Amino acid sequence: QKEVEQNSGPLSVPEGAIASLNCTYSDRVSQSFFWYRQYSGKSPELIMSIYSNGDKEDGRFTAQLNKASQYVSLLIRDSQPSDSATYLCAVMAGSARQLTFGSGTQLTVLP
Amino acid sequence: GAGVSQTPSNKVTEKGKYVELRCDPISGHTALYWYRQSLGQGPEFLIYFQGTGAADDSGLPNDRFFAVRPEGSVSTLKIQRTERGDSAVYLCASSSGGGDNIQYFGAGTRLSVL
Numbered sequence: 556q557k558e559v560e561q562n563s564g565p566l567s568v569p570e571g572a573i574a575s576l577n578c579t580y581s582d583r584v585s586q587s588f589f590w591y592r593q594y595s596g597k598s599p600e601l602i603m604s605i606y607s608n609g610d611k612e613d614g615r616f617t618a619q620l621n622k623a624s625q626y627v628s629l630l631i632r633d634s635q636p637s638d639s640a641t642y643l644c645a646v647m648a649g650s651a652r653q654l655t656f657g658s659g660t661q662l663t664v665l666p
Numbered sequence: 667g668a669g670v671s672q673t674p675s676n677k678v679t680e681k682g683k684y685v686e687l688r689c690d691p692i693s694g695h696t697a698l699y700w701y702r703q704s705l706g707q708g709p710e711f712l713i714y715f716q717g718t719g720a721a722d723d724s725g726l727p728n729d730r731f732f733a734v735r736p737e738g739s740v741s742t743l744k745i746q747r748t749e750r751g752d753s754a755v756y757l758c759a760s761s762s763g764g765g766d767n768i769q770y771f772g773a774g775t776r777l778s779v780l
Binding site: 559587589591597598599600601604643645647651652653654655656657658659 | 701771774
């Protein structure tokens, strides 16, 4: 079982819709959670970080964390074609400093 | 520089050759990380430096891989006797070492072993 699991996708949503991306993790001592966006052939770019249970909003993006369920999600409101990319969920566990990534979910926003 | 800089952006080599990949972190960032990303996968951790020392090298796949950061800034990832399976994008990230644990990535080096 992979330590960080994501819906493999691809996920397609129409422009203006809400895109919902999900991630589960196996290590209960995980402390820090991140969503990165990666365009094809480019490096990962940080979208959101979240450290405590609940919701965190930044513009059109909302990250949701539920440590009891070992679940973190990313909602993208009013999706735009420019949001089309692979979204990587990353987890930092306990005292470790490295990130453990999921395989990513490919999102396509259709004009 | 403003961001993490990696050179070269592309490296093509032959099986069995030695390669060096360079990473210049964000100025003032004390922590530096190397990851490897294969097609269709998320980045996989290789090694983490805090200052000059390797704080965690548990992700290095074997002893052909080695990394240094002699002055606590620029780091070099060294791969000996390259194999075709080493072909991937090698990503470097740096962070300030603060409590937010946020890592910023460079553009990567695409290594192709023929």
